Amino acid sequence: MDISKLDQKIKPSGTMAISNKSRELKSQGKPVIGFGAGEPDFPSPDYVVDAAIKAAADPKNHKYSPAAGLESLRQIIAKTTKDYSGFEINSDNVIVSNGGKQSILTAFLSILDPGDEVIIPAPYWTTYPEAVKIAGGTPVFIETEKSNNFKVTVEQLEKSKSKNTKMLVWCSPSNPTGVVYSKEEAEEIYEWIFKNDLWILSDELYEHLVYEGETSPSPAVYDPELKNTIIVNGVSKSYSMTGWRVGWLIGNKSVIGLGKKIQSQATSNVSNVSQLAAEAALLNGLDVTNEMKIAFNRRRLFATEKINSIPNLNVVDSTGAFYLFVDVSHYCSGKNGLNSSEEFCDWLLENYFIAFVPGEVFGTPGFMRLSYALSDEDLDNGLSRLSEAIDNLNE
Numbered sequence: 102m103d104i105s106k107l108d109q110k111i112k113p114s115g116t117m118a119i120s121n122k123s124r125e126l127k128s129q130g131k132p133v134i135g136f137g138a139g140e141p142d143f144p145s146p147d148y149v150v151d152a153a154i155k156a157a158a159d160p161k162n163h164k165y166s167p168a169a170g171l172e173s174l175r176q177i178i179a180k181t182t183k184d185y186s187g188f189e190i191n192s193d194n195v196i197v198s199n200g201g202k203q204s205i206l207t208a209f210l211s212i213l214d215p216g217d218e219v220i221i222p223a224p225y226w227t228t229y230p231e232a233v234k235i236a237g238g239t240p241v242f243i244e245t246e247k248s249n250n251f252k253v254t255v256e257q258l259e260k261s262k263s264k265n266t267k268m269l270v271w272c273s274p275s276n277p278t279g280v281v282y283s284k285e286e287a288e289e290i291y292e293w294i295f296k297n298d299l300w301i302l303s304d305e306l307y308e309h310l311v312y313e314g315e316t317s318p319s320p321a322v323y324d325p326e327l328k329n330t331i332i333v334n335g336v337s338k339s340y341s342m343t344g345w346r347v348g349w350l351i352g353n354k355s356v357i358g359l360g361k362k363i364q365s366q367a368t369s370n371v372s373n374v375s376q377l378a379a380e381a382a383l384l385n386g387l388d389v390t391n392e393m394k395i396a397f398n399r400r401r402l403f404a405t406e407k408i409n410s411i412p413n414l415n416v417v418d419s420t421g422a423f424y425l426f427v428d429v430s431h432y433c434s435g436k437n438g439l440n441s442s443e444e445f446c447d448w449l450l451e452n453y454f455i456a457f458v459p460g461e462v463f464g465t466p467g468f469m470r471l472s473y474a475l476s477d478e479d480l481d482n483g484l485s486r487l488s489e490a491i492d493n494l495n496e
């Protein structure tokens with residue numbers, strides 16, 4: 102019996118594929134150092150765990166709750182959004198979801214009809230195009246330039262616009278490059294969106310993880326009625342809570358109305374225990390985030406310097422998230438039998454037990470993504486192995 106044609110259209114998560122391969126090698130006893138993880142290496146804060154234990158013991162939380170999320174959490178999200186992101190919403194503008202990932206799919210399902218196009222600047226986070234396709238839309242990619250630090254320009258957007266364009270996906274600080282758009286650069290893009298009356302899905306998961314200068318302003322600051330703007334955010338990265346699966350979608354009444362219907366049919370509420378853990382995270386502020394940032398920044402500077410000192414490897418200037426995007430094109434041009442960044446990363450994993458994510462996964466071959474959310478010791482050892490691998494290639 103046939104299954105859906107979606108089977109030929111969508112790919113599984115490329116970043117998860119690397120994690121699975123690393124896990125397999127580890128289970129064979131290989132000393133794998135993983136640079137693939139898209140999550141902080143710290144445990145969740147104690148007060149988060151305590152709140153969850155308390156929540157689990159309360160029978161009230163053993164029952165279904167509203168599909169859009171607990172009202173108390175939605176109110177706290179509205180408050181922290183005003184305090185941190187600088188725009189005003191109320192709890193009716195929020196749906197709590199199973200991680201930011203679910204909110205991204207809900208956003209596409211809420212906006213797109215068949216034939217609608219979504220502009221996605223590459224390199225992009227691997228989920229965007231697949232989620233667009235699941236929602237029946239068509240991803241349209243823009244290849245941004247390394248010489249422009251992989252930032253999309255209005256000129257490129259103008260060229261890729263068609264009568265079917267409905268939306269732009271926007272992510273700053275960026276996964277996979279760690280690049281952060283300046284206020285002026287972001288404003289130019291937002292102005293183009295508003296002028297063309299398109300939607301912008303702004304993925305703000307990494308908004309607090311910026312090490313130099315300011316984070317980009319949210320488009321919602323310039324669109325207080327959320328006429329064109331949908332925001333995705335969550336606790337995963339800023340509070341080291343990836344496993345709790347709490348994110349949220351922010352939108353106007355129509356978007357939230359349809360989003361709620363979709364979520365009520367898809368998953369009902371997010372686990373009450375996780376929602377109350379997320380409440381504790383938000384109520385306790387950003388001290389924990391700032392502590393992680395000290396470690397991330399130290400590793401960012403160390404890794405950038407170490408990689409840039411390896412012959413013919415260089416790192417894209419990055420000031421946010423916890424990723425570096427490394428140009429490895431010199432080593433995948435067919436010399437030494439390595440024909441792509443995918444083959445290069447496979448070779449590193451199989452021979453040196455270091456796991457990176459190849460640029461193909463993000464729509465930009467010739468590069469690889471490195472996450473520096475791992476211990477200083479592993480970072481140092483893993484990069485020494487990279488250096489040794491390149492020395493051997495150059496021999």
Ligand SMILES: Cc1ncc(COP(=O)(O)O)c(C=O)c1O
Nearest residue numbers: 139200201202226276335337348
């Ligand atoms: C850019 C970006 N957006 C959204 C997410 C989803 O995060 P979560 O579903 O864990 O909240 C991730 C996770 O890797 C991400 O990197």
